[in-house]
Amino acid sequence: MTVETQSLGVPLVSNFESEERSAVPVPAPFLSPLNHNQHQRAQPHGVARHQPQIVRAQSRSKRRVYDQPGKKPAAEYEPDPIKLQASCRRRGGTDFASQWILTLFGDGVSLEALVRRLKLTEIERMNFPGGFEPRWAYDGFLEKADDGFECCLCTVGKRVWWKNKKDAVRHLRKFHFGLADRCITWCVMSLAFTYLLGFPD
Numbered sequence: 276m277t278v279e280t281q282s283l284g285v286p287l288v289s290n291f292e293s294e295e296r297s298a299v300p301v302p303a304p305f306l307s308p309l310n311h312n313q314h315q316r317a318q319p320h321g322v323a324r325h326q327p328q329i330v331r332a333q334s335r336s337k338r339r340v341y342d343q344p345g346k347k348p349a350a351e352y353e354p355d356p357i358k359l360q361a362s363c364r365r366r367g368g369t370d371f372a373s374q375w376i377l378t379l380f381g382d383g384v385s386l387e388a389l390v391r392r393l394k395l396t397e398i399e400r401m402n403f404p405g406g407f408e409p410r411w412a413y414d415g416f417l418e419k420a421d422d423g424f425e426c427c428l429c430t431v432g433k434r435v436w437w438k439n440k441k442d443a444v445r446h447l448r449k450f451h452f453g454l455a456d457r458c459i460t461w462c463v464m465s466l467a468f469t470y471l472l473g474f475p476d
Contacts, residue, residue, distance in 0.1 A: 356380040367430030375415035386454050418465030
C-alpha cells in the first residue's frame, strides 16, 4: 500500500538530518559599537568604581601640616618666661604646653634648657598627657598624632607634624622661642655698612 505523504504538507525528516541541524551553533545576537558601549555602561562596577572617592576621603581626613621654614617669619626672642607663656597661649598653645614654658624656662629661655635630658623625678612630676614617654625637655611641647608627633604650641588645625620628634627642635627654636641661629657673617657686614655710612667723605 502506498501512502502519499506530500499531501499532508509535512516534510519527512530523518533522525540523522535532525541531529545535524541541532548541532549547528546558533550565532549570538550581533552587538553594534553603540550597543556594545551601552552594554558596558549597564554592567555594575561594584566597589571598584567608588574606590578612588574612598581613597580621597581618607587622604583628606589625615591631612598633615609640614614645617615650611622659609615661608613664615621667625619669632622674636622673649627672655621673660611669663611673657613668652602669654604669647604662646594667645597663638593657640595648649594649657599643658603653655604651663610647661614656666617649668622648663624657670632660669631663663635658652637652647640649653630646651634640649636637655629630663631627670626621672621631673618626668614623674610632670604628668605628661602627650601620649608617649617623655625623655627630653622639648617633649613637653609635643603630642602623639597618628604615626608621628604634632606641635602643641601651634594653632589647632594648623599644628606642624613630624615623623621623628627630634625634628621639632628647629621649629620650636625658630617659630615659638626665637632661639634660631643667626647668621654672624650677615650681622658683621650689616654693622660695617652702617659704620661706613656714619662717616661720609
